Amino acid sequence: MAVLFLLFTFVGTLLCSSTEAQEAYGNLEETFKKGVNLSLEKLSEHASIKNHFLFFRSVSKSNVEAGFDVVFIYHHFYLKATRCPKGTVDPTGCSFRNDVPMIDCAICYKTFQGVIEAEPKPYLNCLHKPSVTQEVRVSRMEHCNRLAYSNGATNLLASTGTK
Template identity: 65%
Template sequence: MAALWLLLFGVGALFFCSNAQEAYNNLPETYKKGVDLALEKLNSHPGIQHHFLFLRTITMSNTEPGFDVSYIYHHFYLKATKCQKGTVDSTACQFRNDRPLIDCAVCYKTFGGEIEQEPKPYVHCIHKPALTEEMTVGRVEHCNRMGYSSGAPTLLSSKGTK
């Protein structure tokens, strides 16, 4: 009987792990690049000890002024896993429930599906409990200015998916 429980637990753990990356895998490529950018910045922080994975999207929008140019805005959560920072294969990484979520907002310009270096991509990630209303407003204002500085309509006035 114990072996049956162990087998069921193992299968459940594998199913949960595969679902951890399913949300990321379902993102459009241009949004995955922004999540990867946020993870790269997060992993460069010396205080981070755990491997993080994309959890879910809160808001996403894009503006396409033409000529294969897009302005992307993506607000999402990252969640700590039981794996150590630097883990290459995250398929076996399970989410931890004892750490706060990381709330991230990124905005950037793409040309031909690739992130442009100008204007500089904006990445703002913070533990969710520390996020203030002023920070949230600042994120949106910064991203809107990025679009306006290039003559594009505002990012957050476009119709996006949730």
């Protein structure tokens, strides 16, 4: 009887955690979802990836409005492997795997009218969580800060043209 209770508790925990992650993804603003989707697309292109991954949770996120419908997005989040094979179309029945490390991702990109711009090229850095060091975190932030300031639009707008 106790074994049956433990089995139901374990299965319930797996299903709830997957459902909570889907709910967390559903609560993201549309511009952040686009970055997560891009990350999942790039991750699934790797031949070594065998399982379907789902958004697990956000660590931090920010958006800087530069005016004229231009927004710079930064999103640091975790992806977690499921027991479903890569390419699964409907992940609602996919439970999380707890025997592999999560994927720690940071992405930054520029949007114009809610669409990810090709230039500057979106920056994506995803590593297994144990591989993320303080140096990696600093490098990510520096790269994303350069992306936001490389636009040049504010300099153009600040010009008075008198010299």
